[in-house]
Amino acid sequence: MSLLQRLGQAQRGLDAPGVGVLSRTDAPASSHLPPAGHEAYLANVRRRVLEEVTGSSHSLHRAEGDHEIRVAVLDLVDHVVEENGFALSRDDRRRLVDEVVAEIMSFGPIQPLLDDESITEVMVNGPNQVYIERHGRLLLTNITFRDDEHVMRIIDRIIAPLGRRIDESSPRVDARLPDGSRVNAIIAPLSLVGPVITIRKFSAKPYTVDDLVRFGTATAEMFDFLRACVQARLNIFVSGGTGSGKTTTLNVISQFIPDDERIVTIEDAAELQLRQAHVVTLEARPANLEGQGEITIRQLLRNALHMRPDRIIVGECRGGEALDMIRR
Numbered sequence: 001m002s003l004l005q006r007l008g009q010a011q012r013g014l015d016a017p018g019v020g021v022l023s024r025t026d027a028p029a030s031s032h033l034p035p036a037g038h039e040a041y042l043a044n045v046r047r048r049v050l051e052e053v054t055g056s057s058h059s060l061h062r063a064e065g066d067h068e069i070r071v072a073v074l075d076l077v078d079h080v081v082e083e084n085g086f087a088l089s090r091d092d093r094r095r096l097v098d099e100v101v102a103e104i105m106s107f108g109p110i111q112p113l114l115d116d117e118s119i120t121e122v123m124v125n126g127p128n129q130v131y132i133e134r135h136g137r138l139l140l141t142n143i144t145f146r147d148d149e150h151v152m153r154i155i156d157r158i159i160a161p162l163g164r165r166i167d168e169s170s171p172r173v174d175a176r177l178p179d180g181s182r183v184n185a186i187i188a189p190l191s192l193v194g195p196v197i198t199i200r201k202f203s204a205k206p207y208t209v210d211d212l213v214r215f216g217t218a219t220a221e222m223f224d225f226l227r228a229c230v231q232a233r234l235n236i237f238v239s240g241g242t243g244s245g246k247t248t249t250l251n252v253i254s255q256f257i258p259d260d261e262r263i264v265t266i267e268d269a270a271e272l273q274l275r276q277a278h279v280v281t282l283e284a285r286p287a288n289l290e291g292q293g294e295i296t297i298r299q300l301l302r303n304a305l306h307m308r309p310d311r312i313i314v315g316e317c318r319g320g321e322a323l324d325m326i327r328r
Helices: 003-015 035-053 065-084 090-105 108-115 148-162 209-215 220-231 246-254 297-304 321-327
Strands: 119-125 130-134 137-140 172-176 182-186 196-200 263-267 279-283 311-314
Touching: 035 065, 035 090, 065 090, 090 108, 108 119, 108 130, 108 148, 108 196, 148 172, 148 182, 148 196, 209 220, 209 246, 220 246, 263 297, 279 297, 297 311, 297 321
Parallel strands: 263 279, 263 311
Antiparallel strands: 119 130, 119 196, 130 137, 172 182, 182 196
């Protein structure tokens, strides 16, 4: 049977009417359990599936591409359900497959939050507490991780492609997701609540002056003044509390820079969204495993002065680079 046939058969099995009990008839129907018991029941099924995933002989480890992996997960769920006598409804089965695929291919329980465009920040405070920011409000979700180790696996998945590390000797790290979202992770002994992940999501569509005026961030007259300051080549500092919109405001102000100028940006983790064609993006680098090779924002700022910049934009000042900027 071809891959497409298997995928079609798997999806038909997932969506077929009347699909309820997928295993022995003497197994308890999970949909009849109370909410707390239902979640515990699904958690047990999920645990057994993920235990099976770790088996090196399973076909999942030979799957390539999104479709093959999903087909392999569907087969694996069917196997675990039948082998253990579990009973799942159609919706439970779909949810379980989605969760396992997210666990394997992306960022586990928080992947749906990252996919939600209305969410601007995701905050994991240990395995049992996940908050989001939506429309400027902090909201507690019902999403949890299994344990600290589960959170650590997601952190490792984020930082491994970047060559970063996090452990007891280096218990904090800054990184970014493939879409540009900024990530900070901090673990024990610095964190006493378990591994903590904070993700500032990257906006696929940069905000404009009209957006910020509509949000009430500033008036049109205030942006007219800022436009004049940029055109007059004045130095501008954007300051404010955490989550107050500093980067968003800086992105909007940068739109006033003429297209024929050379811009050098310097950041800890690149998140500025400049629309001009001539932009050189520099990013600071932490020390390597031996504690060597760190490149700070201050060093990059000094280097940028030798790069014939018309404009230098520093994403965040937290050290000696602030003095260098004032002096120049």
